[in-house]
Amino acid sequence: xxxxxxxxxxxxxxxxxxxxxxxxxxxxxxxxxxxxxxxxxxxxxxxxxxxxxxxxxxxxxxxxxxxxxxxxxxxxxxxxxxxxxxxxxxxxxxxxxxxxxxxxxxxxxxxxxxxxxxxxxxxxxxxxxxxxxxxxxxxxxxxxxxxxxxxxxxxxxxxxxxxxxxxxxxxxxxxxxxxxxxxxxxxxxxxxxxxxxxxxxxxxxxxxxxxxxxxxxxxxxxxxxxxxxxxxxxxxxxxxxxxxxxxxxxxxxxxx
Amino acid sequence: xxxxxxxxxxxxxxxxxxxxxxxxxxxxxxxxxxxxxxxxxxxxxxxxxxxx
Numbered sequence: 001x002x003x004x005x006x007x008x009x010x011x012x013x014x015x016x017x018x019x020x021x022x023x024x025x026x027x028x029x030x031x032x033x034x035x036x037x038x039x040x041x042x043x044x045x046x047x048x049x050x051x052x053x054x055x056x057x058x059x060x061x062x063x064x065x066x067x068x069x070x071x072x073x074x075x076x077x078x079x080x081x082x083x084x085x086x087x088x089x090x091x092x093x094x095x096x097x098x099x100x101x102x103x104x105x106x107x108x109x110x111x112x113x114x115x116x117x118x119x120x121x122x123x124x125x126x127x128x129x130x131x132x133x134x135x136x137x138x139x140x141x142x143x144x145x146x147x148x149x150x151x152x153x154x155x156x157x158x159x160x161x162x163x164x165x166x167x168x169x170x171x172x173x174x175x176x177x178x179x180x181x182x183x184x185x186x187x188x189x190x191x192x193x194x195x196x197x198x199x200x201x202x203x204x205x206x207x208x209x210x211x212x213x214x215x216x217x218x219x220x221x222x223x224x225x226x227x228x229x230x231x232x233x234x235x236x237x238x239x240x241x242x243x244x245x246x247x248x249x250x251x252x253x254x255x256x
Numbered sequence: 257x258x259x260x261x262x263x264x265x266x267x268x269x270x271x272x273x274x275x276x277x278x279x280x281x282x283x284x285x286x287x288x289x290x291x292x293x294x295x296x297x298x299x300x301x302x303x304x305x306x307x308x
Contacts, residue, residue, distance in 0.1 A: 238293045
């Protein structure tokens with residue numbers, strides 16, 4: 001009979017949950033970050049240059065169609081970042097993994113920048129196309145509320161000293177804000193449908209011509225997803241280090 | 257070889273300019289924060305090792 005059968009070794013989390021260990025998480029992120037950074041940079045440069053320089057104008061929207069390469073990926077990530085924060089918050093609420101709470105915290109500033117980009121590019125696109133920078137349309141409004149939720153979320157993290165209490169309260173705020181993320185998601189889906197149809201119709205239903213816009217857009221979306229992942233991994237590492245620094249400082253103070 | 261953006265040049269260029277600026281600022285801020293956190297942790301760890 002082997003040793004392990006006689007004396008059961010303490011059960012360690014395996015697979016996905018083992019990354020709840022900060023040291024293991026940091027090791028993993030150091031390994032994948034260089035590749036992730038290069039790949040996101042490559043996708044963004046290729047996608048945006050392709051979209052900006054090498055795609056034709058739409059006959060109805062003119063050159064404003066080029067804004068799609070920024071607007072759609074950033075709006076997509078603004079909403080998906082909130083969903084990532086929702087999943088991380090739920091993991092914190094249910095399993096109390098600190099890395100998860102810190103990942104949600106780390107994602108918020110990235111999400112807010114994505115939301116800002118989506119709002120700004122939407123406004124400068126809307127002005128020539130709809131004749132207005134802003135409309136109180138349900139989709140736009142829910143997106144603006146999502147932006148305000150991001151700000152509130154970050155302010156709440158900053159306002160509470162005890163990190164576990166801050167993680168609890170921000171998690172609840174994240175759950176509530178998800179309503180608006182869902183609203184924006186459906187709204188954006190409808191809107192994208194309209195937009196894509198318009199673009200392909202305006203090009204005489206030639207699908208190969210519609211692909212001219214579609215493929216660089218896919219590359220840009222990949223770039224935005226990858227840069228989000230890279231930034232969140234890096235920022236989560238920063239949060240873990242800050243937390244550890246504070247813990248060690250507290251120990252020093254207790255000793256002196 | 258700049259593409260001819262026609263009358264919408266302002267809209268397109270400002271969309272690209274502002275978006276790229278925001279992304280660059282986010283990356284720079286993230287890296288600065290990260291470096292500072294790394295340095296602070298190293299210092300505290302060195303101190304705690306020295307003091308036992």
